[in-house]
Amino acid sequence: MLTTTTNTVEGARIREYLGVVSGEVIFGANVLRDFMAGIRDVIGGRSEAYEQTLREAREHALREMIGEASALGANAVIGVDIDYETVGSSGSMLLVSASGTAVILDWN
Numbered sequence: 001m002l003t004t005t006t007n008t009v010e011g012a013r014i015r016e017y018l019g020v021v022s023g024e025v026i027f028g029a030n031v032l033r034d035f036m037a038g039i040r041d042v043i044g045g046r047s048e049a050y051e052q053t054l055r056e057a058r059e060h061a062l063r064e065m066i067g068e069a070s071a072l073g074a075n076a077v078i079g080v081d082i083d084y085e086t087v088g089s090s091g092s093m094l095l096v097s098a099s100g101t102a103v104i105l106d107w108n
Contacts, residue, residue, distance in 0.1 A: 002076040012105040018072040022099040023064025025057045057096035065098045074102035
């Protein structure tokens with residue numbers, strides 16, 4: 001399924017708007033990973049553990065959004081937006097949400 005951050009697709013006409021679709025994922029933070037990321041923050045460098053967690057969370061949220069669009073009969077999701085936020089009393093969990101508009105495209 002085509003997903004794009006744009007509101008139009010070159011070479012295609014939107015035949016039908018099916019509605020807003022979304023996918024949300026909450027990941028809990030791992031204490032050991034947090035500790036190692038803290039060390040990297042002190043000595044510099046990138047936190048590969050957090051980067052991998054962000055990638056996984058984004059992929060899961062997009063898959064959920066695409067699944068919702070597929071259930072509606074869409075062949076594309078346009079205007080996709082991905083948001084990241086910490087949640088929980090101590091900000092120990094990561095919320096990743098993906099949303100967009102499910103559409104049926106006709107290709108010219």
